[in-house]
Amino acid sequence: MKISKTKIWVGLITLLLVFYIVVMMQRAVLLLGDSDWIAKLLGLSYFVIPLVAAWALISEILFGARTEKMANVLEAEGGLPEDNLPRTPAGRIVREAADAEFEKYKLEAEAAPEDWRSWFRLSCAYDASGDRSRARKTMRDAVALFRAHP
CATH class of the missing domain: 1.10.287 (Helix Hairpins)
Structure with missing residues (x-):
């Protein structure tokens, strides 16, 4: 390990x-x-x-x-979001690309509001877009759903 x-x-x-x-x-x-x-x-x-x-x-x-x-x-x-977003020379995710990818995960979470998997992926999308507070809140929602419906 x-x-x-x-x-x-x-x-x-x-x-x-x-x-x-x-x-x-x-x-x-x-x-x-x-x-x-x-x-x-x-x-x-x-x-x-x-x-x-x-x-x-x-x-x-x-x-x-x-x-x-x-x-x-x-x-x-096989449901983790792929880390294939373009990066700056410093290694940071290009914000515009993350924001474009974010919409996909937002729509997925809206279509399946009781699925912790969609909220987990949305949290990752928030994080990639630089919105750490929403990423954390969304991950807490995903944890609550996971604990209720594992």
């Missing part, structure tokens, strides 16, 4: 975040033991920040794992 560079980076960032959470919790306990009410309030807030960080970490790892699982299913079915 080959481990990608992305997974190595995710692992390193996860370790750093876990270290941060442990240090924040330690500081929170120290501040809560202080007699000053401001220090206690700060200690309480030090408990909240790591909880939010842990929630964000877990949700992002689950999102990545589910997306990878969906990509593996599409690859096995």
Whole structure:
């Protein structure tokens, strides 16, 4: 089994975040033991920040794992969109070509709104067109459909 560079980076960032959470919790306990009410309030807030960080970490790892699982299913079915768009000399996708290709995937998703595969491909098209926020939202929709109808 080959481990990608992305997974190595995710692992390193996860370790750093876990270290941060442990240090924040330690500081929170120290501040809560202080007699000053401001220090206690700060200690309480030090408990909240790591909880939010842990929630964000877990949700992002689950999102990545589910997306990878969906990509593996599409690859096995031969349904992944081909990466054949023209690129600039710097390696970036030519925006006009991505926008033209986008319309095809938009129509596919409109024709099959309950099929996670069409939403996955639409998300890839958003990403190729440079619209990262819509790509992420669309991929979250694809994940929800995948989980409801695998």
